[in-house]
Amino acid sequence: EPEVTQTPSHQVTQMGQEVILRCVPISNHLYFYWYRQILGQKVEFLVSFYNNEISEKSEIFDDQFSVERPDGSNFTLKIRSTKLEDSAMYFCASSEGPGLAVEQYFGPGTRLTVT
Amino acid sequence: GENVEQHPSTLSVQEGDSAVIKCTYSDSASNYFPWYKQELGKGPQLIIDIRSNVGEKKDQRIAVTLNKTAKHFSLHITETQPEDSAVYFCAANPGYSTLTFGKGTMLLVSP
Secondary structure, eight states, X not given: OOOOEEEOSEEEEOTTOOEEEEEEOOTTOOEEEEEEEOTTSOOEEEEEEETTEXXXXXXXXXXXXXXXXOSSSOEEEXXXXXXXXXXXEEEEEEESSSSSSOOOEEOOOEEEEEO | OOOEEEEOSEEEEETTOOEEEEEEEOOTTOOEEEEEEEOTTSOOEEEEEEETTOSEEEEXXXXXXXXXXXXXXXXXXXXOOGGGOEXXXXXXXXXXXXXXXXXXXXXXXXX
């Protein structure tokens, strides 16, 4: 069964450093997402991406965040200058395409720890 | 924006009992309501979903009901098993690409 994969599973970084989280969405999916989950809290939407551009973003997704699809398979989230409060699980998700009521499938997540 | 409330935050049942988790939403434009199961250290896994043109959907031991007038939807698990123990999240899609999640329910099924 196709699945979303993410690397690394755990990333430790120092405050102020840049990190790149990587995702490989399901191969025939066209819509990609990043969500985050702070420990013990609910999953929060960050950004959606379609046709090589951002479709929507939340207020969390400020100028320190960026997303990119550098090739035909990877989808990345970059955090330019990490803060302590960026420590969270980051989930990538994908869906078949744009449109209403489309199932989103999540990857296993990357745990980001900022020290 | 959409706001999703989920109750209870924790639910303990005996194996074989039923479990019910309830969610309410605020945006009447929401038309898609998925439920996710999250096991420790893993990502959310889609287990069932319902669209606004349907009032109930069932898949083996899992069922979801939707009341659009009252803006609430519920997950029902019958004949619970220890492997059902996990955190369950409801979510709503208000017609665009994002999902708004509830805060989650930790379900504990005791043998």
